[in-house]
Amino acid sequence: MGLNISRAHELMKSAMDYRAARQDIIAGNIANADTPFYRPKDISFEDTLAQKSAEIFKDKSQTLQMAQTNGAHLGPIGSDSSKPTTFFRDGHMARNDGNSVDLDVETTEMAKNSTMFNALTAALKKDSALFKSVIDASGKTS
Template sequence: MALSISRTHGLISDALDYRAARQDMIASNIANADTPFYRPRDISFEDALAKKAADLQKNDKTTLALAQTNNQHLKPQAQKADYRPTTFFRDGHMARNDGNSVDLDVETTEMSKNSTMFNALIQANKKSGGIYKSVIDASQKVN
């Protein structure tokens, strides 16, 4: 069994991965600002992270186990949840004469928001690690 800091510690690394993927996608949109008929893409992962967080936080003692009346019956299997982000085309902006609908103002704003959230996740990860480091340091001073 692996040592786990908390149930939700893995969510931070998942969120960092998704934020990095979104940063790459926004950079790709900016790079294709002059490509004819290019439609900007985006990635939505907030729902996937919320679903995973809810599954991690639920209390397993409240779920009812399936009774097996005969040993030859099939064993119940847990359903795997789908935590994958979804990609979509970000529409709603007027396409130019060449069919391209990339709006540089929107893309740079989204990149700035994504970068801010990425930095906030990094700080949360550092703070989480700092709490456990201070506990370990304090326990060494007790002896």
């Protein structure tokens, strides 16, 4: 495990990983715009990021426990909450070949994702620069 600059730094790194994965999926959708019967995919990571944030900042208010009304009932099945959920982005008219990729939607989603990725990059740089300035200032003797 590396140096932990701040709790927010870890969250921003996770968000960047998810944004990079989403960029790959959107690029795959665009690449398959002419593939018959292709359905565009996307990932949902906002819930996963909220869980990660609650975990990092020790906020347990967003945890919902499953009620078990009878001792004979099965308990909850654990899932890996560190992975985003992949789903098919439907709702667009399929063409005659069954493909439902809408290039306008895909390029818009890619632009929004790129903007968020760039904002995260800037925030990480600022967070790192603040940490570096504290180290530099503590190394100087008066």
